[in-house]
Amino acid sequence: MGASGLDTSVPHSARIYDYLLGGKDNFEADRIAAEQIMKGSPNLAVSMRANRQFMARMAGHVAREHGMRQFLDIGTGLPTAPNLHEVVQDIDPAARVVYVDNDPIVLVHARALLTSTSQGRAAYLDADLAHADAIMRSPEVRGTLDLSRPVVVSLIAMLHFIVDDAQVNAVIRTLLDPLAPGSMLAISTLTADSAPEEVARGVAGYRAQGIAAKARTREQVEALFGGLELLDPGVCLVHHWHPVPGRPVPADDEVFVYGGVAVKRPR
Numbered sequence: 001m002g003a004s005g006l007d008t009s010v011p012h013s014a015r016i017y018d019y020l021l022g023g024k025d026n027f028e029a030d031r032i033a034a035e036q037i038m039k040g041s042p043n044l045a046v047s048m049r050a051n052r053q054f055m056a057r058m059a060g061h062v063a064r065e066h067g068m069r070q071f072l073d074i075g076t077g078l079p080t081a082p083n084l085h086e087v088v089q090d091i092d093p094a095a096r097v098v099y100v101d102n103d104p105i106v107l108v109h110a111r112a113l114l115t116s117t118s119q120g121r122a123a124y125l126d127a128d129l130a131h132a133d134a135i136m137r138s139p140e141v142r143g144t145l146d147l148s149r150p151v152v153v154s155l156i157a158m159l160h161f162i163v164d165d166a167q168v169n170a171v172i173r174t175l176l177d178p179l180a181p182g183s184m185l186a187i188s189t190l191t192a193d194s195a196p197e198e199v200a201r202g203v204a205g206y207r208a209q210g211i212a213a214k215a216r217t218r219e220q221v222e223a224l225f226g227g228l229e230l231l232d233p234g235v236c237l238v239h240h241w242h243p244v245p246g247r248p249v250p251a252d253d254e255v256f257v258y259g260g261v262a263v264k265r266p267r
């Protein structure tokens with residue numbers, strides 16, 4: 001293991017995902033792990049591409065249709081065009097984004113995530129979602145985002161790595177509590193509803209690589225938004241969330257990721 005805490009002989013979720021998306025920022029252990037998992041779950045790459053496209057559509061939608069200009073993206077992953085700040089700064093160059101991830105290799109590439117417009121801001125924080133309170137108190141969050149104004153918290157394709165629902169709920173509360181009314185929570189996470197057998201094999205495949213993973217039902221994903229008001233169309237398979245008219249979409253049993261966005265209303 002290097003001084004950075006990076007052990008390239010052990011597969012890691014960020015780099016497996018990068019490989020599945022066709023990226024170059026992965027190591028042999030990640031490629032072997034991804035190929036192994038895909039033996040049981042051949043549509044994993046289709047699902048992950050649909051997820052990445054959901055991230056970009058979600059960010060564009062809330063920026064364009066709801067005027068959101070501040071984003072806290074946790075579990076950012078390796079830079080993959082378009083990155084969230086590129087989507088939202090294309091709509092308003094003054095938009096601000098804080099990226100958070102706990103993978104040392106994402107940290108190495110963070111500079112690529114920090115190419116903000118001069119009018120906007122992008123910051124990177126090396127932190128674990130388990131320490132949500134430290135994230136919310138961090139100089140990166142406090143110095144980049146104005147918490148008296150609405151913020152979108154995005155947890156895209158990362159909650160399935162936290163298997164304990166109580167921990168996920170506590171983390172979400174800690175992230176949302178300090179935020180102003182009008183703030184939003186965007187989630188995408190693994191489900192087995194659309195392809196039970198394939199996803200069971202995929203989850204077992206991740207676990208065999210030492211990576212905890214959990215698939216959640218639609219009801220369980222809706223429950224993660226408890227106390228918030230889900231935006232149209234609610235929780236659905238990610239390729240059905242405000243699809244781009246005319247763009248081909250995969251079949252439902254090829255996509256095992258639910259997505260949704262909800263807003264925090266004034267009490």
Ligand SMILES: C[S@@+](CC[C@H](N)C(=O)[O-])C[C@H]1O[C@@H](n2cnc3c(N)ncnc32)[C@H](O)[C@@H]1O
Nearest residue numbers: 014017075076077101102103128129156157158
């Ligand atoms: C599958 S990738 C998703 C990347 C990006 N959000 C997307 O959907 O395109 C999951 C990311 O979450 C990060 N991650 C996993 N567990 C985490 C944790 N507890 N705290 C912070 N980041 C975490 C991984 O390092 C990885 O970069």
